[in-house]
Amino acid sequence: MDLKTKFAQPSRRTVLKGMGAGLAAATLGAPMIARAQSAGTIKLGFVTPTTGPLALFGETDGWAAQKVKEMLKDGLETAAGKFDVEILIRDSQSDPNRAAEVAGDLILNDGVHLLLPASTTDTVSPAADQAELNECPCLSTGAPWQAVIFPRGGQNEPFNWTYHFFWGLDEALNTFVGLWNTLDTNRKVGMLFPQNADGETWGNNDYGLPAPTQKAGFEITVPGFFQPRTNDYSAQIAAFKNAGCEIVGGITYPDDLKTFVNQCAQQGYKPKAVTVAAALLFPGGVQALGPLGDGMSSEVWWTPAFPFKSTLTGQVSREIADQWESETKKQWTQPLGYSHAIWEVALDILKRASNPLDRTSIRDAMVETKMETLIGKVDFSSGPHKNVSTTPIFGGQWVKGEKWPYDLKIVDNTVNTLFEPEQKMKVLPWAG
Numbered sequence: 001m002d003l004k005t006k007f008a009q010p011s012r013r014t015v016l017k018g019m020g021a022g023l024a025a026a027t028l029g030a031p032m033i034a035r036a037q038s039a040g041t042i043k044l045g046f047v048t049p050t051t052g053p054l055a056l057f058g059e060t061d062g063w064a065a066q067k068v069k070e071m072l073k074d075g076l077e078t079a080a081g082k083f084d085v086e087i088l089i090r091d092s093q094s095d096p097n098r099a100a101e102v103a104g105d106l107i108l109n110d111g112v113h114l115l116l117p118a119s120t121t122d123t124v125s126p127a128a129d130q131a132e133l134n135e136c137p138c139l140s141t142g143a144p145w146q147a148v149i150f151p152r153g154g155q156n157e158p159f160n161w162t163y164h165f166f167w168g169l170d171e172a173l174n175t176f177v178g179l180w181n182t183l184d185t186n187r188k189v190g191m192l193f194p195q196n197a198d199g200e201t202w203g204n205n206d207y208g209l210p211a212p213t214q215k216a217g218f219e220i221t222v223p224g225f226f227q228p229r230t231n232d233y234s235a236q237i238a239a240f241k242n243a244g245c246e247i248v249g250g251i252t253y254p255d256d257l258k259t260f261v262n263q264c265a266q267q268g269y270k271p272k273a274v275t276v277a278a279a280l281l282f283p284g285g286v287q288a289l290g291p292l293g294d295g296m297s298s299e300v301w302w303t304p305a306f307p308f309k310s311t312l313t314g315q316v317s318r319e320i321a322d323q324w325e326s327e328t329k330k331q332w333t334q335p336l337g338y339s340h341a342i343w344e345v346a347l348d349i350l351k352r353a354s355n356p357l358d359r360t361s362i363r364d365a366m367v368e369t370k371m372e373t374l375i376g377k378v379d380f381s382s383g384p385h386k387n388v389s390t391t392p393i394f395g396g397q398w399v400k401g402e403k404w405p406y407d408l409k410i411v412d413n414t415v416n417t418l419f420e421p422e423q424k425m426k427v428l429p430w431a432g
Contacts (some may be wrong), residue, residue, distance in 0.1 A: 045106030052094025064339035103127035158386035167393040178414030179395040190240035192250035254285035270432030295428040300396035302337030
C-alpha cells in the first residue's frame with residue numbers, strides 16, 4: 001500500500017476554493033507595527049487553535065508570538081534593508097473550515113507575505129491548502145509530516161508554496177518500540193485505539209503501531225476499538241489480561257486514559273508500561289491520573305533538556321521553559337519549543353529573502369533554509385520529501401517532580417541519537 005493511500009482522506013481543494021475572499025477574520029489583539037524609517041512593511045499571518053478542543057496545542061503560540069512582536073518593535077534588518085513587521089494572529093477555533101477561512105482572508109484581503117499555520121493537522125492542512133491555491137509562501141509545524149503532505153496530494157507531486165517541519169508518524173511509532181525494548185517484559189503488547197481518525201491511523205495494520213511492534217518481535221493483542229468517552233473498558237482489559245500483555249500502547253485523550261487506567265487498577269490489571277500518544281503530551285493529562293500518572297510514557301517533541309540555542313534570543317531550552325513558567329505560572333508543555341522555533345525559521349527566511357515584500361522571493365529563501373533552532377536542525381534540502389524537514393523525537397517518561405507534580409524525562413534515544421537520555425525507563429510503580 002502506498003503512503004498516499006495510507007493517509008488518504010477527502011480532498012479539501014474543492015471545498016476551499018471558494019473560501020477566503022469575502023470572509024473577515026477576528027483579530028486576537030492589535031498588531032504592533034514598528035514606526036522607524038523602513039523600506040516597507042512585511043505582513044505575517046499566524047493561524048493557531050486559540051480556542052476549542054485543540055486549544056492546549058496552541059496554548060504557547062500566543063505567548064511566543066507576543067515575544068516576537070516586542071522583539072520587532074523597531075523593525076527587522078534584512079538583506080534588502082530594514083522593514084517594519086506586522087503580525088496578524090487568527091484563531092482557527094480548532095475547526096478545519098475556520099482555519100481555511102481565516103487563512104484565505106489573510107492571503108487575499110490582508111495581503112500577508114508569509115503564512116504561518118501551527119499546532120495540529122486540523123489547522124495546518126487547510127491553511128496550507130489556501131496558501132498553495134493562492135500562491136502564498138507558507139511555513140508550518142506541529143503535525144506529523146505525512147498527515148500534512150499525503151492527504152493533500154503531495155506524495156508524487158511536491159508543492160510549490162508550502163513547507164513543513166516536524167517529525168513523522170513512522171518515527172513516533174518506532175519511538176514507542178524503542179521505549180518497550182528497554183524494559184524486561186514478556187514482549188506482549190495490548191493495543192488501545194479509539195474509534196476515530198486517530199485510532200484508525202495509529203491502529204492500521206499496514207502502517208500504524210502494529211506494524212513496527214510486530215516487526216520488532218513483540219506479540220500484539222488488538223481488541224475492538226473503543227468509543228471515545230466510553231465509561232467501560234472491561235472488554236479491552238479482559239483481552240489484555242487473558243493474553244498476558246505486560247505493555248499497553250496506543251493513542252487516547254486525557255479523559256479516556258484516566259477512565260481506562262482507573263479501571264485497570266480496579267480490575268486488577270497491572271501492566272509494566274502504558275505508552276500512549278496525545279493523552280500524555282500535556283502535564284494536565286498526567287496529573288489527572290493522580291498517583292497512577294507516575295511512570296506513564298509517550299513520545300517527546302521537545303523538553304527543557306534539548307541542548308539547542310535559540311537564534312533569536314540565545315537562550316537554551318531550559319531558559320525558555322523557565323521564562324514561560326515564571327510569566328504564566330504554568331508548567332512548560334512540549335509545543336512551547338515549536339511555538340518559538342517557527343519564528344526563528346520565519347525571520348531567518350525574511351532576512352535572507354532578496355525582497356521580503358515579494359512572495360516568490362520569500363518562497364525561494366524558504367526552500368534554501370538550513371539552520372539550527374531551539375528544537376534542532378531545520379533543513380529543507382535533506383528531508384524525506386521536498387517540502388519537509390524532519391525534527392528530533394525521543395521517548396519520554398513522566399516521573400514525580402520537585403517543582404511540579406510530574407516532570408517529563410527523556411529515557412530513550414533510539415530514533416534520534418543527538419544526545420543521551422536523562423535517565424533509564426522504569427517499570428510502572430503499580431505494575432504487578
